[in-house]
Amino acid sequence: MKRYLNILLALLILFLGACTEKQHEQAGAEEQIYTCPMHPQIVQNEPGICPICNMDLVPVSQSGTEQGELMLSNSQIALGNISTKRVKYGDVNSNTILTGKLVLDETQTDVISSRVQGRIERLYIKETGQTVQKGQPLYDLYSEELLTLQREYLLALRQYQELGKENPRFASFLEAAKQKLLLFGLTEGQIKRLARSGDPESRITFLAPTSGVITDIAAAEGQYVSEGSILYRLGKLNRIWVEAELYPQELNNIEIGEELAVSVQGFAEEAVPAKITFISPEYRQGTQVAVLRAELPNKDDQYLPGMQANVILPGKSGQDLVLPTDAVIRDEKGSHVWVQTGKNTFQARMVTTGEESASNIAIVSGIKENEKVVTTGAYLLYSEFVLKKGADPMAGHNH
Numbered sequence: 001m002k003r004y005l006n007i008l009l010a011l012l013i014l015f016l017g018a019c020t021e022k023q024h025e026q027a028g029a030e031e032q033i034y035t036c037p038m039h040p041q042i043v044q045n046e047p048g049i050c051p052i053c054n055m056d057l058v059p060v061s062q063s064g065t066e067q068g069e070l071m072l073s074n075s076q077i078a079l080g081n082i083s084t085k086r087v088k089y090g091d092v093n094s095n096t097i098l099t100g101k102l103v104l105d106e107t108q109t110d111v112i113s114s115r116v117q118g119r120i121e122r123l124y125i126k127e128t129g130q131t132v133q134k135g136q137p138l139y140d141l142y143s144e145e146l147l148t149l150q151r152e153y154l155l156a157l158r159q160y161q162e163l164g165k166e167n168p169r170f171a172s173f174l175e176a177a178k179q180k181l182l183l184f185g186l187t188e189g190q191i192k193r194l195a196r197s198g199d200p201e202s203r204i205t206f207l208a209p210t211s212g213v214i215t216d217i218a219a220a221e222g223q224y225v226s227e228g229s230i231l232y233r234l235g236k237l238n239r240i241w242v243e244a245e246l247y248p249q250e251l252n253n254i255e256i257g258e259e260l261a262v263s264v265q266g267f268a269e270e271a272v273p274a275k276i277t278f279i280s281p282e283y284r285q286g287t288q289v290a291v292l293r294a295e296l297p298n299k300d301d302q303y304l305p306g307m308q309a310n311v312i313l314p315g316k317s318g319q320d321l322v323l324p325t326d327a328v329i330r331d332e333k334g335s336h337v338w339v340q341t342g343k344n345t346f347q348a349r350m351v352t353t354g355e356e357s358a359s360n361i362a363i364v365s366g367i368k369e370n371e372k373v374v375t376t377g378a379y380l381l382y383s384e385f386v387l388k389k390g391a392d393p394m395a396g397h398n399h
Contacts, residue, residue: 034058038079055079069347070385070393077344080384082377084340086370090322092253092355092362098292098311100244102264102303104235105295110210112232114225115185118143121203123221125214125232129305132234134211139219139231140203146184150200153177157195212236213305237301242274244311245289249355253313254279254292261312262296264303271312272296313357320354320362327375328353328361329382336393337363338381340372346381348393 034057036042036050048057058075072082122140125132132138156177160170181191185206194201216233219225242262246254254260256279261271274294283290294311296303328335328351335353338346351366367373374381385393 069341069345070381070388071342071345072381072384074344076384080377080380082380083375084372085323085327085375087321087323087363087367087373088369089320090360092320092322092357092360098244098246098250098313100242100262100309100311102296102305102307102309103241103243104213104215104237104305105239105241106235108212108236108239109215110212110234110236111230112138112209112234114141114227114229114231115183116141116143116145117226118146118224120219120221120223120225120231123217123219126217128214128217130214131237131301132208132212132214134208136208137205138208140205141225142203146186146204147200147202149177149180149184150194153181153191153194154198154200208234210234210236215305235305237298237304240296240298240303240305241277242294242296242309242311244292245284246279246292247289250313250357251279251290252355260294262294263310263312265308265310267302271310274311320364321367321369322360323363323373324375325356325359325361327373327378328363329378337367338374338378339367340374346374348382348385 034044034047036053036055036057038055039050039052042050042052042057044057049055050057058073058079072080076082118141120139121142124137124139153174156170156174160174164170164174178191181194182188186194186204187207190204212234213236214232215235217231218233219229219231225231254276256276258276259273260276262274263271274296276292276294278291278293280291292311323337327337329337334350336348336350339349341347349366352364354362354364356362382393
């Protein structure tokens with residue numbers, strides 16, 4: 001009986017040894033799987049070269065043990081350009097730069113209209129966008145009414161010269177005739193020239209009442225105009241507007257009255273401050289953008305309408321954790337990031353996102369300050385996990 005027990009014990013030892021050896025062989029076999037770092041769909045049991053990119057195949061390292069965890073080799077991390085960054089509180093819009101455009105300040109637009117009925121004989125400025133100075137000729141006008149007023153002035157002048165010393169009333173008649181000419185748009189110099197020549201002018205040249213830029217021309221040579229007809233629109237340049245388009249997530253970070261920085265293209269100096277004066281209360285038709293308008297000082301009229309500018313939005317107070325936008329992976333289940341949990345080990349983590357700019361995104365929940373988050377190569381980790389484990393790294397998470 002004792003002999004039989006010894007035989008059974010020996011057989012049991014041999015069986016356990018065989019199982020252990022088989023497990024070692026299976027483990028060794030698993031360790032001998034090779035893949036391409038750039039094309040993880042290429043898998044084989046021996047070293048070789050990737051048939052797609054001709055790179056050397058590398059051994060597949062052991063996966064992480066926790067749910068959604070993945071372990072990579074040093075070469076995989078280097079070839080996949082995977083980098084991490086400690087998450088910190090910051091400003092979502094600290095680097096948000098909008099493309100803007102300089103436009104005329106509409107509150108400083110002057111309308112030049114005809115003060116008398118007549119015919120436009122000549123337009124001195126026929127193109128919009130030209131700069132004019134105060135006193136510069138704008139147009140010539142023929143008017144029967146102005147001819148009559150000039151004759152009245154010359155008659156009053158002769159009466160004053162002949163009878164003014166005997167009767168002071170003629171001085172008031174002369175002054176009244178002069179005021180009529182001034183009200184109809186003639187200048188002091190034109191009235192003095194009329195008094196010296198003694199001949200009425202059939203064509204009166206009207207001058208620019210102020211300096212600015214011609215924004216609209218509503219008249220043409222040979223056209224008959226009535227009293228009050230608009231001829232030109234003139235905009236001033238001592239102050240100019242900059243307009244930019246905003247997306248919904250950017251509207252919450254600005255308010256009317258705040259200052260932002262504006263950099264006008266073509267000027268080497270640093271960005272200059274501009275004050276926000278208007279934010280459109282509705283989106284432009286057919287779009288999801290609103291218009292921001294800021295007031296920009298224009299010293300020496302150096303900025304002109306139509307110039308391009310960069311508008312830098314003010315940042316937030318820094319109450320949210322901020323990551324680069326590329327660090328967040330979005331799918332139909334939600335948003336997640338890859339957090340480094342150990343050496344060469346990464347874990348998928350579901351997060352709740354907040355406001356977003358062109359380059360940054362706020363993380364409301366899901367990660368903590370100072371945790372290391374993958375900022376480049378997140379999608380490669382996602383693909384590697386799916387290929388290795390054949391499952392979604394966020395499977396089983398509450399969304």
